[in-house]
Amino acid sequence: MTFFKQTLALTITGLSGIPQRRGSSFVTVISVTTVVAVLLSLLAIGEGAQIFTGRSTPPNQAVVMSRGATNPAQSAITRDALAIISDAPGIKREADGTPWVVATSFASVDAIKKDGKRGNFYLVGFSPGVDVAQTNVKIIKGRKFRPAVRELNVSEPIYKQYRGMEIGDTINLRGTVWTIVGIFAGSDTIGDSVLRADADTVMSAFARTAYQQVTVTLNSKEAFKTFKDALTSNPAIQVEVKTGEENMKQNFGQLNTLLDFVAYFVGTVMASGAVFGALNSLYASVDARRREIATLRAIGFSSGPIIVSVLLEGMTLALPGAFIGAAIATLAFNGNVVDVQGLIFKLTVTPHLLLISVFWALAIGLIGGSLPAMRAARLPVATALRAT
Numbered sequence: 001m002t003f004f005k006q007t008l009a010l011t012i013t014g015l016s017g018i019p020q021r022r023g024s025s026f027v028t029v030i031s032v033t034t035v036v037a038v039l040l041s042l043l044a045i046g047e048g049a050q051i052f053t054g055r056s057t058p059p060n061q062a063v064v065m066s067r068g069a070t071n072p073a074q075s076a077i078t079r080d081a082l083a084i085i086s087d088a089p090g091i092k093r094e095a096d097g098t099p100w101v102v103a104t105s106f107a108s109v110d111a112i113k114k115d116g117k118r119g120n121f122y123l124v125g126f127s128p129g130v131d132v133a134q135t136n137v138k139i140i141k142g143r144k145f146r147p148a149v150r151e152l153n154v155s156e157p158i159y160k161q162y163r164g165m166e167i168g169d170t171i172n173l174r175g176t177v178w179t180i181v182g183i184f185a186g187s188d189t190i191g192d193s194v195l196r197a198d199a200d201t202v203m204s205a206f207a208r209t210a211y212q213q214v215t216v217t218l219n220s221k222e223a224f225k226t227f228k229d230a231l232t233s234n235p236a237i238q239v240e241v242k243t244g245e246e247n248m249k250q251n252f253g254q255l256n257t258l259l260d261f262v263a264y265f266v267g268t269v270m271a272s273g274a275v276f277g278a279l280n281s282l283y284a285s286v287d288a289r290r291r292e293i294a295t296l297r298a299i300g301f302s303s304g305p306i307i308v309s310v311l312l313e314g315m316t317l318a319l320p321g322a323f324i325g326a327a328i329a330t331l332a333f334n335g336n337v338v339d340v341q342g343l344i345f346k347l348t349v350t351p352h353l354l355l356i357s358v359f360w361a362l363a364i365g366l367i368g369g370s371l372p373a374m375r376a377a378r379l380p381v382a383t384a385l386r387a388t
Contacts, residue, residue, distance in 0.1 A: 032321025
């Protein structure tokens with residue numbers, strides 16, 4: 001009998017005995033289900049936070065801050081500097097010459113969530129160029145804020161998570177009262193974590209004379225070097241120029257690394273417990289089949305098919321756990337909005353993560369079946385026959 005036929009026969013025999021080992025088999029399935037559900041939920045956080053990695057940032061986007069600043073809070077771009085930046089070569093322009101340049105000013109906002117907990121996000125003032133450069137942002141309720149008036153637009157996730165975010169509600173920010181006039185959606189970026197208003201009005205309300213960051217859309221990715229060289233070599237301004245992706249990685253790269261570490265660390269710890277569940281089930285399977293295995297060895301079955309059949313049985317027990325855990329994680333977490341220190345994003349269960357969960361479950365079954373498989377293969381024929 002060939003290796004394949006021996007393996008198939010042994011595997012079918014082993015799987016047919018699972019109903020007689022319902023208890024230990026159920027423990028394995030539940031253990032794998034728990035591992036996969038927890039792992040997927042944690043990975044979904046990391047996947048949702050991918051909006052902070054810069055991967056979705058357009059390749060022709062550039063960010064300008066004052067020299068030495070590592071984040072917008074440390075940066076100051078004067079109006080004169082903004083004019084120089086807007087005239088730099090390589091910038092995408094409308095037919096009338098309007099540059100795709102957006103200057104912004106930031107302010108932190110404290111608010112109360114609908115569950116009663118305190119949270120924070122940012123009020124961002126945008127220069128008029130935002131209407132040209134950010135066409136993906138749509139007002140879904142109310143209207144857009146007006147310049148020179150203390151009016152706000154609220155992102156849909158903030159509207160859903162926080163109190164007092166209805167149209168007509170007011171927010172007191174450092175002694176100034178702002179009125180909510182609209183709710184926006186359609187960004188699915190870091191823009192979901194902010195309130196939007198007019199930049200000059202924000203600067204006036206907070207006694208500022210300079211913007212903090214300028215975002216530029218270039219004609220192409222290749223235009224970045226020309227744009228950067230023109231600004232960094234200009235003695236009239238002291239600025240640093242980065243691609244949009246570089247800027248996001250600098251500000252949020254550690255967050256994504258931490259989320260991935262937590263997901264896989266917790267997943268590994270829980271997987272260790274699931275491995276012991278698989279060991280228990282498969283050891284029971286081998287012990288229940290000692291006479292059968294010994295008989296098969298005596299009539300010519302080799303050790304290889306025995307090892308493979310036990311490993312296949314372990315992985316077969318793990319697969320239902322993978323599918324159930326994936327279904328639980330998808331139904332319970334996919335699309336949920338979370339708020340981490342003012343950064344708002346959606347948990348996302350992708351097909352890639354589902355494949356990872358299946359691989360993780362198969363690995364648990366494979367590792368859990370390795371020792372029982374070796375035990376079955378090394379079982380002395382005569383000893384096994386006498387024992388039974």
